[in-house]
Amino acid sequence: MKAVVLERFGGPEELRLSDVDAPEPGPGQVRVRVRAAGVNPFDGKVRSGAMEALFTTELPTVLGLEVAGEVDAVGPGVTGVAEGDAVFGFADGGGYAEQALLSTFAPKPEGLGWEQAVALPLAGETADRVLRQLGVRAGETLLVHGAAGAVGTIAVQLAVAAGARVVGTAGPDNQEHVAALGATPTTYGPGLVERVRELAPEGVDAVFDVAGRGALPDSIELRGGTDRIVTIADPAAGQWGIPFSGESQRDAGRLAELAELAARGGLVVAIAATFPLADAAEAHRVSGAGHVRGKLVLTV
Known part of the structure; x- marks a missing residue:
């Protein structure tokens, strides 16, 4: 083959x-x-x-x-x-x-x-796993770095469905896409801390770094420490004292649920x-x- x-x-x-x-x-x-x-x-x-x-x-x-x-x-x-x-x-x-x-x-x-x-497999499993690890609850504000990618797209939708407010970073061309998923979009790059604070003056309760593009220092500043920050993409996580979540917890039953949801139009893929x-x-x-x-x- x-x-x-x-x-x-x-x-x-x-x-x-x-x-x-x-x-x-x-x-x-x-x-x-x-x-x-x-x-x-x-x-x-x-x-x-x-x-x-x-x-x-x-x-x-x-x-x-x-x-x-x-x-x-x-x-x-x-x-x-x-x-x-x-x-x-x-x-x-x-x-x-x-x-x-x-x-x-x-x-x-x-x-x-x-x-x-x-x-669905990797994005769904990863989103489920990290949202559980972060303990995201209804009424909290979650910051997702890389909200327009495959994992970010699923994570945003699952967090919104759970009652969380989501601020999602993405490139300029993907701002409307992130908003359509139910998140409040903002761009990457210099000034991120100020932009997020303006969008979420009450603070950020948790951070999910999907992008792995050097956003951990800004995340720590927004959280006031390393608590409730998880990355799946930044190999420098250990230098910042941030957990790197890479060990999958594969569940065939959950895969079937996500597939049925997507087939019915309840989950954007x-x-x-x-x-x-x-x-x-x-x-x-x-x-x-x-x-x-x-x-x-x-x-x-």
């Missing part, structure tokens, strides 16, 4: 389409013929080697944390799913490929497209752009440039 392989850390050009052996499903796994694979900023940080300070990646490797596709093989002990079923979930061992393994997955509703389905599998390097270039509105997806 074809897969996008990373043999050494570096820029997007290190991602190369290669022939590799198709994986075989083990106990608890299914194999799918991939129709869509999610591209995340996290993938770019792994590719560049920036995440080596937090965990080690053995090379060569196939990147990609989430896929959607049709089941073509079922491993031992798996029930309730058959060959040909449309599913989506978290990739085991890399999703930038024609075939991939999954052990945490859910049925794809008929009314949900492949691209929309593959935008924004797709920024799609790329053929062979153009994974270009997808990484677009992701690395920032200010992406929603999800970048590889199609197979």
Whole structure:
């Protein structure tokens, strides 16, 4: 099968389409013929080697944390799913490929497209996990850095649905998008502390850093300390005494709930752009440039 392989850390050009052996499903796994694979900023940080300070990646490797596709093989002990079923979930061992393994997955509703389905696993799990970690409650004000991206878009909607007020940072072109999600938008960059204080004079109760673009010092100033600040994207978190939340808590039942909600139109899933599998390097270039509105997806 074809897969996008990373043999050494570096820029997007290190991602190369290669022939590799198709994986075989083990106990608890299914194999799918991939129709869509999610591209995340996290993938770019792994590719560049920036995440080596937090965990080690053995090379060569196939990147990609989430896929959607049709089941073509079922491993031992798996029930309730058959060959040909449309599913989506978290990739085991890399999703930038024609075939991939999954052990945490859910049925794809008929009314949900492949691209929309593959935008849910990482963003939904991450948003749920960090909002719980921050203890965001109704009536509180949450600041989200990177509110227009795939994770930010879901986090804003879930926090608003829980009764929180959200201030979301985004690029100038994404201000209307963030407002449409139910947040109060503002821009990145110098003067952020003053802008947020003007928008939320009562203060900020919690901060969710999705962007990882050096916003932690401003976040600490706004909070008056490091309490109730979490980043999923800034490798410098430890230098500031901020927790880096990266250990996923994968729940197939929650995936199914989010998919049904999105299929009914109750959850906006924004797709920024799609790329053929062979153009994974270009997808990484677009992701690395920032200010992406929603999800970048590889199609197979």
